[in-house]
Amino acid sequence: MAAMPAPAVGLAVLVLLTALPGHLSDDLNSDAQALQGLRSAVGRSVLTSWNSTTPTCQWQGVTCENGRVVEVRLPGAGLMGTLPSGVLGNLSALRTLSLRYNALTGPVPDDLSRLVELRAIYLQHNGFSGELPAPLFALKNLVRVDLAGNKFTGEISPDFNKLVRLGTLHLENNDLTGEIPKLDLPALEQFNVSYNKLNGSIPTKLRKMPKDSFLGTGLCGGPLGLCPGETAPTPAGSPESQPGAGGAADVGGGKKKKLSGGAIAGIAIGCVFGVLLLLALLFFLCRKKSPAPRSTAAVEKGRDVGMAPMETEPKGQNGSAGHGGSAAAAAAAVPAAAATAAAAAKTGGASTGSKKLIFFGPMAAAPPFDLEDLLRASAEVLGKGAFGTAYKAVMESGAAVAVKRLKDVDLPEPEFRERIAAIGAVQHELVVPLRAYYFSKDEKLLVYDYMSMGSLSALLHGNRASGRTPLDWETRSAIALAAARGVEHIHSTGPTASHGNIKSSNVLLTKNYEARVSDHGLPTLVGPSFSPTRVSGYRAPEVTDIRRVSQKADVYSFGVLLLELLTGKAPTHAVVNEEGLDLPRWVQSVVREEWTAEVFDQELLRYQNVEEEMVQLLQLAIDCSATHPDRRPTMAEVAARIDEIRRSSIGDRHEGDEPSL
């Protein structure tokens, strides 16, 4: 009896000892075996590096992580034939499978359902046939599915609804028939079923997609116009109609689109608008008689409610929030100086000596306006950022300025004045000038030039329904250059001078879409009590204290900004964050093997002959966002390289267009 447990334990230990060390290599071995199975079936003559003298993880298109194959990317590799069964399914750690642009035929094998880790599958432009592969519906982690340009037949299964994380679904150019099922995929951003034999009505949740997603089909509804027998939704009441409040123009041919973030903000603001108006009136009536602290508090309270939905930083997938809610912001116009009046009233009775705007630069000699003018101005919330809230103030003279009301500033007055003088000393054509400031114990206001076109963030991520025009490549690269030179200038003012908060909402645009860098140096003004609520996707990995930002950290943030220009994705974008990556890491994961069009903004792909330039700028952006600060170029180098990239390509195009020159 007593003898029984001993051999049993001994056996267990033996099994563990032999099984554990072998476990990992077993898996890589089985991965290698499966890949050989793939090669002998469809790539015998092309995948020559897949041989026993080369380690598996160095085979063409194979990426390993922790001793397993996690990516197989063989785009345009010359694969031919039918995918065998019992092969790909053995690659159980696979996250990305790209076999696009090959000559694969037949059905997609069933054992694909075993790839439970799969995030992305690219099978576009092959000759696959049969029904859309049902095994995919078991893969809950799928984010990107591209099956376009094959010979798939049958109907689109409602089982796509099981793929709750799906962000991209390309099914265009197949032979699919029937109606689109009622798909409700919350993360879906890119959807294309063009050029299939589909008919019927586009389901409600997909009607927000552009017309382009449904070309060459027999579909109707949404962006394609009314279905037979369907009546136009009434402007009010219908959940699918656009709200009037945002002033969002309904672009060409669509009764469509669920409420965008901006529109909702517009409605919310519209509701508090009336309240604000009343409070403001009350405030001014009281103020005429005597300074009344109670109504001041009321205005403060009302304003905070009104500002809540307006966030300067784009957040989330549609990026529709932002400065760009200019339509929504317009609805929030308060016919009284919300910020400034309240601010000054608070300090009103006290030290009248300091109730003055201090001007910088050429305006210092002859201030064009004073604090009283600002107080009488009408104010409108532009956005709320980490360092405070920005307002547009239109003075009685008609002149508009941007006023930033700083929060969390607890620096002693001499120190504040010294630091702000350094910021004001930066006067450069590519930097939005700080014109003046106001300092009192309770209020710190910064006065900047008002930039009517808003921020790059709003332009890139603003709601398309509100009439946003896509930024073309020429404009984007010009913005990159101007912003780089602006930051370069800031860096040139001293060895430790930095911007400290480079991001797309701090790149503002003139009427001609020329970029100006704004809000530099603000981190130097906040005190130790400052704690940013959000971790920004622009912050360099080595930066732990936002108040101590270096020039190299600026370069990192600028790299992220370049990636944003190229990909059209905000650093907080859902597709980027879904695997816990930041924008630089995401881009690298996509381009690791090939310079792929997938990373670029769809809006840019329509421009011809700029790929080379885009790839060069992408490389620069990746260099800037290197993890190690010493590997990053200086801002002067960055500006020079962008200039060079633009020159060479403009030269090319010039030669091409006009050979005589």
Ligand SMILES: *[C@@H]1O[C@H](CO)[C@@H](O)[C@H](O)[C@H]1NC(C)=O
């Ligand atoms: C896949 O795995 C199964 C069972 O683990 C094995 O029998 C089969 O040979 C493997 N196929 C390939 C091609 O490695």
Ligand SMILES: *[C@@H]1O[C@H](CO)[C@@H](O)[C@H](O)[C@H]1NC(C)=O
């Ligand atoms: C094995 O692959 C390497 C490249 O990784 C190649 O140089 C070599 O020629 C290949 N060997 C054979 C026998 O094909």
Ligand SMILES: *[C@@H]1O[C@H](CO)[C@@H](O)[C@H](O)[C@H]1NC(C)=O
């Ligand atoms: C779609 O087309 C099929 C035949 O191609 C037809 O039977 C069906 O009624 C059509 N459905 C709609 C809604 O038009």
Ligand SMILES: *[C@@H]1O[C@H](CO)[C@@H](O)[C@H](O)[C@H]1NC(C)=O
């Ligand atoms: C969908 O695919 C078609 C055909 O390739 C293309 O013309 C269209 O622009 C695509 N639409 C979108 C939204 O990607």
